[in-house]
Amino acid sequence: MGNRKSSKKNTSKNKTRMKSKSERDKRSKKIDRKIANERENYKNLVKILVLGTGESGKSTFVKQIQIIYKSGFETEFRQMYKTKVQRNIIHYTKQLINSLPSVGLQLKSHERDVAIRFLKDKSQYCDHTTIELKEMIETLWKSKALKRAFSLRSSLQIPDTHSYYLNDLDRLTEEEYLPNDQDILNCRIPTTGVSSVEFEVNNLPWYVVDVGGQRSERRKWIHQFDDVNLVIYVTAISEFDQKLYEDEEVNRMRESLELFDSTINNDYFFHKSCVLLFNKIDLFENKIKETNLSESFIDYEGDNSYDDCLSYLTNLFLKIGNNKKRKVTHLYTCANNTGKIKEAFEVIQQSVLEKVSKDLGKIEKL
Known part of the structure; x- marks a missing residue:
């Protein structure tokens, strides 16, 4: 009897082992198939790395994608940006006020009282903008001193988009306010770490990676260099006369030129396709009417016309x-304009896809 029981137990254990092995084999084959599929998909993936200095507009470009x-x-993303937009308004209004002495401007007596209250108001650290805070900002924005300071924003590290918010405070401070696309695109938040977006065009998967452009963030770039098919480098052409946020002794465009050189001529990218986006072309067109390029680039000897200045900077x-x-x-863009970015990306596909296809092997021509 004991031997029979032992035999039955062994038979049962063997069946259990066989069943377990069969399940493991099935799982293993399933994992192998998944890995094989992922490899095949990855082989056909176009990886785009978007690079540029801080404030160039590269993150806005990725948001447009x-x-x-x-x-x-x-x-949920829009709700998160509600706080970011309102804090943007407060932060740069505060920066404008604090910059007044440096440009020889001062508020009128009653405006100064409002400014003092605004700078001390603790509600600006809440997750919403109070009615009182909004009224203070409206009063300050009506002042000639703040308007004049904003016109000098290139030297004060104030983004051009700040007036977009200040001119629409009623909508932006409503209790039920939810940021629209343009509100999000105009919000200025330095990119930290890595963000990405995946999408498909003409049955081809694209993977766009954006990494922070501030000096402290650039050491992270190298971790994204592998398997890159296309580099998009964004430079803000309107910032030819501005200084770096991190170092006010350094011209933004000269920094961008040096970074472009060290990046695009890096061993990783020397043979890679590259698209150069000259961003903020609308701001450049307006600025060049009032600012002489030779003040920032002493080698420039042209007539300071839009076309001549554009050609000079492009050739650099x-x-x-x-x-x-x-x-x-190279393309000229305005990252805040969705239509223009769509046109630019279509050109990028047409002009670069043939070169990228040589690396990927299995991409059909558009």
Whole structure:
């Protein structure tokens, strides 16, 4: 009897082992198939790395990709940006007030009282803008001193988009306010870490990676260099006369030129396709009417016309980026304009896809 029981137990254990092994084999095959599929998908993936200095507009460009190819932003994302937008308003208004003495401006007596209250108001650290805070900002924005300081924003580290918010305070401070696309695009928040967006165009998967452009963030770039098919470098052409946020002794465009050189001519990218986006072209067109390029670039000897200045700055970058095996594609853009970015990205696909296909092997021509 004992032997029979022992035999039955052994038979049962063997069946259990066989069943367990069969399940493990099935799981293993399933994992192998998944890995194989992922490898095949990855092989056909176009990885785009978007680089540039801080404030160049590269993160805005990536947000536009989200709007155009991913049906925009979820409600949860918009709710998160409500606080960011309102804090943007408060932060840069405060910066404008504090910058007045440096440009020889001062508020009138009653405006100074409002400014003092505004700077001390603790509600600005809450998750919403109070009615009192909003009224103080409205009063300050009506002052000639603050308006004049804003006109000098290039030297005060104030973003051009700040007036967009100050001119629409009623809507932006409503209790039920939810940021629209333009509110999000105009919000200035330095990119830290890495953000990305994946989308598909003509049955081809694209993966766009954005990394912070501030000096402290650039050491993270190298971790994104592998398997890059296309580099998009964004430079803000309107910032030819501005200084870095991190170092007010350094011209923003000269920093951008040096960074473009060290990046695009890096061993990782020397043979890669590159698209150069000259961003903020609308601001450049307006600024060049009042500012002489030679004040920032002493080698420039042109007539300071829009076309001549544009050609000069464009050539500075192209001389760095072009080589025997690569010709940089360049475009002029306005990152806040969704239509313009859509047009630019369509050109990017047409002009670069053929080169990228040589790396990927299985991409059909558009």
